[in-house]
Amino acid sequence: MTDLAQAVEPHAAGLASRLNWLRAGVLGANDGIVSVAALVVGVAAATTDSHVILIAGVASLLAGAISMALGEYVSVSSQRDSERALIAKETWELENEPEEELAELAGFYEAKGLSSVTARQVAVELTKHDALAAHLEVELHITEQDVSNPWHAAYASAIAFTVGAALPLLAVLLPPAEYRIGATFVAVLIALVITGWLSAHLGNSPKSRAIARIVIGGILALAVTYVIGALIGGSV
Numbered sequence: 001m002t003d004l005a006q007a008v009e010p011h012a013a014g015l016a017s018r019l020n021w022l023r024a025g026v027l028g029a030n031d032g033i034v035s036v037a038a039l040v041v042g043v044a045a046a047t048t049d050s051h052v053i054l055i056a057g058v059a060s061l062l063a064g065a066i067s068m069a070l071g072e073y074v075s076v077s078s079q080r081d082s083e084r085a086l087i088a089k090e091t092w093e094l095e096n097e098p099e100e101e102l103a104e105l106a107g108f109y110e111a112k113g114l115s116s117v118t119a120r121q122v123a124v125e126l127t128k129h130d131a132l133a134a135h136l137e138v139e140l141h142i143t144e145q146d147v148s149n150p151w152h153a154a155y156a157s158a159i160a161f162t163v164g165a166a167l168p169l170l171a172v173l174l175p176p177a178e179y180r181i182g183a184t185f186v187a188v189l190i191a192l193v194i195t196g197w198l199s200a201h202l203g204n205s206p207k208s209r210a211i212a213r214i215v216i217g218g219i220l221a222l223a224v225t226y227v228i229g230a231l232i233g234g235s236v
Helices: 003-008 020-046 050-096 098-111 116-140 150-173 177-203 207-235
Strands: none
Touching: 020 050, 020 150, 020 177, 020 207, 050 098, 050 116, 050 150, 098 116, 150 177, 177 207
């Protein structure tokens, strides 16, 4: 690959913004699984009344889905505002300080290993083609199309939370009373392994470590709520 090809090769960093909704979905599913499973296991340990378990589970599912969606919307909206502010700043600098910005762009490519002559040539050609896109890619590792969408993150998080929460809710309600808690533990364990693998895959991190963290945390949450539920149920 030539120096020029290396210089204009697209950055992979923009992938983070494009996959923002998928990240929100994985996190939402994990939260839905753990939070609702912990609640219904605690309630099931205290009572065998399916109606009570259903009400508690559905209430937790709805509240959690709304909370996750709102949290993602607020968080990603703040990120989007920051990205837009950076784009506006870069646009102003290109309009008012074109020579300084050209020199700055050439300096970035020279720092990457290009000769000063080649770096200047690359900067000039990219500036003629699309100056703003060139600076956003090299300096901020984003494009105007990559600006985060808070609605995508909110929808993905709410839907994923609902799907994830439905699993332990069904697992605790469908089996006979004596098998409810065991079935829920097994269903949650399988679901956590899957979401742990997905989160590690998206982040290019070691999968076994991510799976272990999420499974241990989830099992601890279930164990704590089960013990509390059993103690409260036994004392009533």
